[in-house]
Amino acid sequence: MACAGRSRPGHAAILGAVTTKTYFIRTFGCQMNEHDSERAAGVLQTMGYRPADTIDTADLVLFNTCAIRENADNKLYGQLSQLKPLKLSDPSKTVVVGGCLAQKDQEGLAEQAPWVDVVYGTHNMGRLPELLSQADSAELPVVEILEHTEMFPSALPARRDVVHHAWVSISIGCDNTCTFCIVPALRGPEKSRKLGDIVSEVRSLVADGVTEVSLLGQNVNSYGRDLVRAGLSDATGRRNRTMFAELLYALGEVDGLERLRFTSPHPKDFTSDVFAAMRDVPAVCEQLHLPLQSGSDRVLKAMQRSYRARRYLDLVTEARETIPGVAISTDIIVGFPGETEEDFAQTLAVTETAAFDSAFTFEYSKRPGTAAADMPDQVDPAVVSERYQRLATLTRALSRHANERQVGTVQQLLLEGPSKTDPTRLSGRTRTNRLVHVPDVGGFEPGQLVTARLTDAASHYLLGEVTDAEVSDPVGAPAPARVA
Numbered sequence: 001m002a003c004a005g006r007s008r009p010g011h012a013a014i015l016g017a018v019t020t021k022t023y024f025i026r027t028f029g030c031q032m033n034e035h036d037s038e039r040a041a042g043v044l045q046t047m048g049y050r051p052a053d054t055i056d057t058a059d060l061v062l063f064n065t066c067a068i069r070e071n072a073d074n075k076l077y078g079q080l081s082q083l084k085p086l087k088l089s090d091p092s093k094t095v096v097v098g099g100c101l102a103q104k105d106q107e108g109l110a111e112q113a114p115w116v117d118v119v120y121g122t123h124n125m126g127r128l129p130e131l132l133s134q135a136d137s138a139e140l141p142v143v144e145i146l147e148h149t150e151m152f153p154s155a156l157p158a159r160r161d162v163v164h165h166a167w168v169s170i171s172i173g174c175d176n177t178c179t180f181c182i183v184p185a186l187r188g189p190e191k192s193r194k195l196g197d198i199v200s201e202v203r204s205l206v207a208d209g210v211t212e213v214s215l216l217g218q219n220v221n222s223y224g225r226d227l228v229r230a231g232l233s234d235a236t237g238r239r240n241r242t243m244f245a246e247l248l249y250a251l252g253e254v255d256g257l258e259r260l261r262f263t264s265p266h267p268k269d270f271t272s273d274v275f276a277a278m279r280d281v282p283a284v285c286e287q288l289h290l291p292l293q294s295g296s297d298r299v300l301k302a303m304q305r306s307y308r309a310r311r312y313l314d315l316v317t318e319a320r321e322t323i324p325g326v327a328i329s330t331d332i333i334v335g336f337p338g339e340t341e342e343d344f345a346q347t348l349a350v351t352e353t354a355a356f357d358s359a360f361t362f363e364y365s366k367r368p369g370t371a372a373a374d375m376p377d378q379v380d381p382a383v384v385s386e387r388y389q390r391l392a393t394l395t396r397a398l399s400r401h402a403n404e405r406q407v408g409t410v411q412q413l414l415l416e417g418p419s420k421t422d423p424t425r426l427s428g429r430t431r432t433n434r435l436v437h438v439p440d441v442g443g444f445e446p447g448q449l450v451t452a453r454l455t456d457a458a459s460h461y462l463l464g465e466v467t468d469a470e471v472s473d474p475v476g477a478p479a480p481a482r483v484a
């Protein structure tokens with residue numbers, strides 16, 4: 001179907017000139033996508049676009065999409081149909097869909113929403129100006145999906161909303177074959193950035209006022225293996241250290257970087273040198289996100305997650321012993337094909353033993369094209385939902401318990417801004433990434449580091465008050481006992 005009156009702002013002209021148009025980006029999915037949206041915003045701003053306050057008033061609306069679970073797909077299609085009347089009543093509005101779901105559905109997306117102007121994938125955000133320009137004269141949506149990344153997205157300009165925090169990608173793609181996961185099909189094989197390029201980016205971010213950096217990769221602790229294989233590694237450090245540990249030590253040398261975090265490591269690739277770096281590099285925060293996925297060895301095997309529950313718990317023990325006060329969070333999937341009540345009981349048992357500080361729990365979602373989608377014994381949705389509730393009850397109780405353990409301690413907080421629910425309070429994060437609200441007594445700036453005494457705990461946040469008392473010794477959950 002051709003779309004009526006595709007009269008748009010004349011992007012061909014914008015390629016070389018400045019526009020007064022505005023944009024609004026809605027991001028779905030993970031931190032990687034949040035970061036990609038900063039790049040998309042950077043590209044649009046280079047074209048002269050300015051941010052709009054609302055989706056309704058924006059001249060250009062960009063959906064940066066996710067396809068990890070079916071509800072991510074549904075959300076996007078729901079929002080697109082909400083936007084349709086607006087677009088049809090104002091054809092000069094430009095609608096762009098990019099990212100993972102666009103990569104997955106390609107032409108199918110343009111067929112379902114033929115009034116969309118541009119569809120691009122996970123490998124070609126840098127082509128946005130050309131695609132917008134092509135859309136000016138096109139009758140049908142301009143769809144460009146590439147199979148491989150030509151340019152590291154980090155080479156594109158970024159527009160960050162927050163002054164003190166920045167995401168930094170250390171690798172893109174994933175070489176793993178987790179049978180439930182669609183990411184490798186959408187983001188391609190793992191490609192690492194050069195260590196020197198990452199360090200330079202962090203240095204320039206810090207020079208720009210950033211004090212906290214979160215390193216991003218689908219599997220951060222296999223960082224650099226591809227570079228070593230290709231003889232392209234620029235790590236100058238010691239033998240026997242993984243490239244990821246090297247990177248943490250190298251970034252620890254950047255003056256002015258107060259906090260360094262990373263997500264996600266894979267348990268199969270976790271090595272002791274990374275725990276040592278977390279202990280030795282003062283900027284690396286006492287926080288570890290370590291996806292478990294399942295506590296059952298049978299299910300882990302079917303998921304092709306090549307560690308077992310015992311190995312996972314040994315990593316938790318090592319983390320808790322090496323890094324005092326470390327907070328450990330995880331991802332868990334409930335209802336993977338073939339999961340029995342006994343398998344699920346093992347997930348509950350490992351969760352309890354690991355005493356997670358927080359957990360992201362998901363109902364298994366069948367992703368066509370993944371190996372698990374064709375497995376027999378898909379679990380009845382009612383059973384999945386009932387197990388999900390039981391796991392959520394446990395993880396909520398563990399989070400509350402972990403937070404209660406912090407009450408009475410004095411900790412460093414990085415202030416983020418006014419609390420979203422109570423304007424008389426400011427919200428900040430501890431080094432362990434716990435959300436803390438303190439009374440706003442005036443004179444504080446987002447990004448400022450203060451010390452706070454923690455006074456009350458709930459499952460997802462703590463309350464506290466700013467103090468000039470000394471920071472306390474860290475308190476964490478006890479390490480699970482080692483089994484010989």
Ligand code: SAH
Nearest residue numbers: 180181218264291331332333362363364365
């Ligand atoms: N690379 C990261 C994960 C990215 S996806 C890692 O390995 O840690 C984030 C989380 O989504 C995964 O850890 C997993 O728990 C969940 N997830 C991925 N595919 C899923 C699916 N098909 N159904 C339900 N949850 C899924």
Ligand code: SF4
Nearest residue numbers: 174176178181183218
């Ligand atoms: Fe998906 Fe597994 Fe890769 Fe994570 S490690 S992105 S879960 S395939």
Ligand code: F3S
Nearest residue numbers: 029030066067068100
């Ligand atoms: Fe992230 Fe979703 Fe893509 S979780 S990598 S945006 S499929």
